Each structure stands twice: as C-alpha cells, then as structure tokens.
Amino acid sequence: MNVVSEGKAHIRTNEKVFFNPKMSTLRDMSVAFLLAYGCAGKTLLDATAATGVRAIRYYKECGIGSATAIDINKNAYKLCRKNILLNNVDVDCKNVSIQEFANNSDEKFDIIDLDPFGSPAPDIYDLMKISKDGTVLMATATDTAVLCGAHSAACLKQYNSKPLHNELCKEVGIRILMCYISKIAAQFNFGSVPLMCISDMHYMRVFIKLESGAKNAYGAVRFGGIGTFCHSCGRFDFKRGVSPLIGNVCADCSSEVEGFGPLWLGNLYDKGLSLKVAKAQGSRLAECISKEFDTPLFYSVPKMTKRLGLSSISHYKVIEALSDLGYTATATQFDDNGIKTDATAKEVSKCIKALSRSNKG
Ligand SMILES: C[S@@+](CC[C@H](N)C(=O)[O-])C[C@H]1O[C@@H](n2cnc3c(N)ncnc32)[C@H](O)[C@@H]1O
Ligand SMILES: [Zn+2]
Incomplete structure (x- = not known):
C-alpha cells in the first residue's frame, strides 16, 4: 500500500480504488476556490469520495465545519475510512450510493463535490x-468527448443537446453541461449562478451557486438558448x-450554418472570485480565467487565418490591434490561440487581414 502526500493530506492508495x-x-x-469563497464552518458532502482525498483536504485546508464522504464502492x-483515521479528521464516511443517500438524508449541505466516472x-x-439556498455544487465531467461532439448522439441522449465538433467545442461543451444542470436545478426551484467554470486536460468542472426561489429558477432557465456556426467564415x-428563432444562413457570407445547443448563454465566472483564486493559486489557467472577457464563444486565430488563406499570426497581436480599435479583446482558457471579443467576425477578419499586410510590408 502506497502513501501519497497531497496538500495537507496523506492518502493511502491501492489498486482497487480510483486515485x-x-x-x-x-x-x-x-481548495483555492473554497478558500476564496469562504467555507469556514460550512457542511460539505464529498459525493464520490474514492480515497477520500477531497473531503480530507477540504477539511484540513479550508476550515470546513463538518464533512461527509460517501462512495458506492x-x-x-x-480505504476512505483508513485515510480519515490516518489524517485524524472528523469526517463521516458511508458506503452508500448518491441516490440512496439523497433519498434518505435529512441533511442539506452547503457544499457538494461531485467527481464521478x-x-x-x-x-x-x-x-x-440535499441542496438548499446557497449550496455550492462543484461538478466534474470527464465525458468530454461526448460534450465536445465526438459522439453527437450520446450528447443528445445524455444532455438533451447538440454539441459542436470544432474549435469552439470545449466552451460549447461546458455551456451544454451548465445548461443541463440549470434546468434540473430549476425543477427544484433553484436558480443557478456559475461562479467558475474550467476546461483543462480531459475534464470540465463547473462551480455553481444555487439560489432558491421561483424567480431565480425561471431567470436561470432563460439564460439557455441556441447557437449557429458558419464553417465558411467563422x-x-x-x-x-x-x-428562439435563428436563421439557417450566415448573415455575412450566405453559407448554410450548423446549429448547436441548447446551451448556457449567461456568464461563466464571478470575476471577483476568479481573481482571488488566481491570486491564491497562481496557475496559468487560473490567471487566464481571471482575465477572460466573460462573453459566449470566441474566434480561433489560426482557423480564421486558414479560412482567409493567410499565413499564421500571433493571437496576442490580434488582441492588441482590436484593443487599439476600442474593442474588448482577451485570451481564453478554451483555446491557446483564441480571442474573446465584442468585435464581429467581419471586424476580426478585417483586423487579421490588415495585420497580415503590415507583416509582409
Ligand atoms: C473518479 S472517482 C472519484 C475520485 C476522487 N474524487 C478523487 O479526487 O480522487 C469516482 C468515485 O465515485 C464512485 N461512484 C460512482 N458512482 C457512484 C454513485 N452513484 N454514488 C456514490 N459513489 C459513486 C466510484 O466508486 C468512485 O470511487
Ligand atoms: Zn459565413
């Protein structure tokens, strides 16, 4: 049996339990998110505990008031029980499924971590x-191939939504997940407020605050909508x-467009909180998120230059040029060469063409 140290936790692992x-x-x-959000004294459920690493770390590092760790396996x-003893933490541990636990629990939690297969x-x-007004749900998805459109039918079945299999796929995927959760939450009279959304490696993770009340629930559902993409001009x-009614022909080049969604079309971040997380954690990803212009979708500069038949150009130069023209333009976590901006596709193309000409000159 191996012991791994992570944060303030010491975790025994074995080949039978996922780690x-x-x-x-x-x-x-x-951990950085919970510290920035403030969770001292709050109740937490680690709904898919495995080794218990999350519940133990949150308890030791974030000042959680009481924690419960459950796993169906x-x-x-x-192993989770052994790790709780090893770390000398007051975490309750149960061998139960989420479904059985939720149907029999009287307790409603302040924070819920969901990290399934x-x-x-x-x-x-x-x-x-087992949620209440103010509950923060942190949910991971690792079925990114489904959400990103490699298996369109699976996404329709699982999330009732049509994904997009192109450069926008990660952001569309996370917005499909967000939309799905907000609709289920609305059935329980909760509005969903995204505090932070992350797409990295093979996973997506959403941090959502639930707010009670029919008005909030209805308001959140209204952030859902649909989109179209023109493969000819971007x-x-x-x-x-x-x-909503949305045309099936591109307003710029008259090509037929591809539809996608329903997806979440509201904000993805609480900016103040993202900034605090970036300061505390200092990772490149957290830094990028804290600066990202919070608007749906983006332009991939290499894809745009390819469509225009031009050689590649740095996306930082495009951001600078658009900013000089008075537009808001930033990098995005969803594409290393992407830009989020309030400029239209036509304006971005114009800017790229001008930069390309001056590069040659
Ligand atoms: C990806 S692992 C969790 C990893 C862990 N959170 C970590 O950070 O190391 C998923 C865990 O969820 C458990 N699980 C799967 N379905 C479940 C269910 N319906 N209820 C409770 N636990 C479940 C599995 O047994 C497995 O241990
Ligand atoms: Zn077009």
Missing part, C-alpha cells in the same frame, strides 16, 4: 434533493430563449 495523482492540480484549484469506503448528469437530480450567432 489519479495528475488530478492534484484540479484538487488544488478546488465497498473497497473505496474501507464520466458524466455527472445522472447524479444531478438526486443531489438537488461567424457565430446565439440567441437566448426556450425556442
């Missing part, structure tokens, strides 16, 4: 039963609403 040391950066990010439960979708409904359009 991925590479996910430590994501766990660090969650007997081996995980046994693959999709979090099947567990959201039950977790709403223009995208989106519209909020349950069944």
